[in-house]
Amino acid sequence: MKNVLLINTSGEPAARLLQERSGIRLSVITTPGYRHFYRDDTDVTVVDTVEDLTQVRLAALEIRKRNPFEYVVSPSELSLQAGGYIRSYFGLTGPGYEVANAFSNKHVMKQRLAAAGLPVARFIQLAQFTEVTEAGALLGWPVVVKPAIGGGSEDVFVVHDEAEADRLATAELTRQLRESPYPQLAEEYVDIEAEFHCDAVVVGGQVHFAAVSRYFQPVLASVGALVGSYTLPDDHPDATEVRELHAAAVKALGLTDGVTHLEVLKSPRGYLIGEVASRPGGGGIAEQLLHQYGVDIWMEFLATSLDDPVTCAGIAPADHLIQYMLPRPLGTITAISSEEDLLKAPGVVHADVRVKPGDRTTGVVHSATFAGLVLLKADSEAQVHERIETLGRHYRIDVTTEEG
Known part of the structure; x- marks a missing residue:
């Protein structure tokens, strides 16, 4: 029997596999939005956010009273730091906080890579968004601004000049980035x-x-x-x-x-x-x-x-294996290609449509926003592009943005 603590947000495969596996005594720390990944009989502690290391530490201390976990699994981008922190705090095997921070904090990551002589775009850490103007003057315009911690291309902006930096400093578009509990990073545009x-x-x-x-x-x-x-x-x-x-x-x-x-x-x-x-x-x-x-x-x-x-x-x-993430525009889906129809396109070996008519997408589109997945085989790079184009013509999704 292995005693395991899973600290997780969006890593559904890890949640599912650990609950299915025998020989595991599993305890979980997660957030309200991901509680549905777990069965009612799974030992789950819900915290406001796994990014608050104090909350996670206090939860882990309580969990150890009933499950003296030897291993910590942290599969999601936002749980990497918490996993490293808990391993370091309790002296457990696996990547400690220093390594976890280097793999999740983009500023520290680029510092370490640059110090090792590896090629990275030039960068500057920002304490607040208003420092973008100074970063642009030092790095040259345009600059890419992003949170130091995060994934999915969310809250990443290309800022072209000082006037745009001034506009974005108070814009609703950047509010989430400006209010996030992380440092920000400015990089030269490449x-x-x-x-x-x-x-x-x-x-x-x-x-x-x-x-x-x-x-x-x-x-x-x-x-x-x-x-x-x-x-x-x-x-x-x-x-x-x-x-x-x-x-x-x-x-x-x-x-x-x-x-x-x-x-x-x-x-x-x-x-x-x-x-x-x-x-x-x-x-x-x-x-x-x-x-x-x-x-x-x-x-x-x-x-x-x-x-x-x-x-x-x-x-x-x-040969080549193509992963084609089906585009999912904002709005309410009124029609979408079926898996059976997508499998008829040339080279397709797998189709998984994850939405249906009536589903609605709101908010901000990022690189993890998609309607499903199609996998295709191709014999050459030329054929890769042919099959991408053909599937694009084959795939249909209709949405409406009208309310009601």
Whole structure:
């Protein structure tokens, strides 16, 4: 029997797998919006936010009275720091706070990467949004402004000049960023030729498995439109460069065991590390890795978290596996393609439609806003783009923004 504490928000696969697994005494710390991930008989403590480390520590102290947990699992972007903090606080195995902070706090992350001589865009930490004007003067306009902690391209803004910085300093659009409980980060704007992600399993400080994929277009430019990526063969020149950067980043940030998701930008200045997280990638990446490589990245994440054997093998397919995240515009859905219809498109091997007519989307669209996932096979990069275009014509979603 392994005694496990799960600190989680949006990491549904980890919640499901740990509840299904035998030989686990599971306790959970989560927030109200994610309580529905857990059965009534699961030991769940709800806190206002997992980002408040004092709340999490006090909850963990109470949980240890009934479950002397030996392992901490923290699978979501916002729970990474809490997981590291609790491991350090109780002297448990796994990434402590220093490592967790380096993989989740983008300012510290870029400091460590730059200190190790790795290529990153120039950056400045901001205490408040009004400092964007100074950052623009130092870095040059435009600048990219984002919270130091967060994911999904949420609250990320390209600010083009001082006048726009002044407007955004009081705009409703930036209110969530300005009121967030994190420092902010300003980075120089980089002309991006291509963006890649590398998803890997690290064991004993060595990269055990690493797969490189290319996004259809840079993620920031695709928010609200088509988001997805396709795998690259191991011997592809871009894949080779990205894997080397990944191995160096893991070493620089001090991870010995875990799963990583790295993003790399290709620019006129060469390859630049964007961000790297010590958790599985979001969107359709887990399904992409499973279908192309036979690697269940969530199972490997739990294995590295619980000191279980890692089972993934290094296979190297020569074709491409496309993960196509179905666009989901704001509004009420009136019609959408069925899974059966999507499976008729060329190359499609998997279709999962996650919304239905009558569902309504409100708020801010970010890179994790999508209606479902389609996976397609392609024999070449030219065919990748043909199949993306064909599926785009095949897919239908109708929405209305009218009230009532």
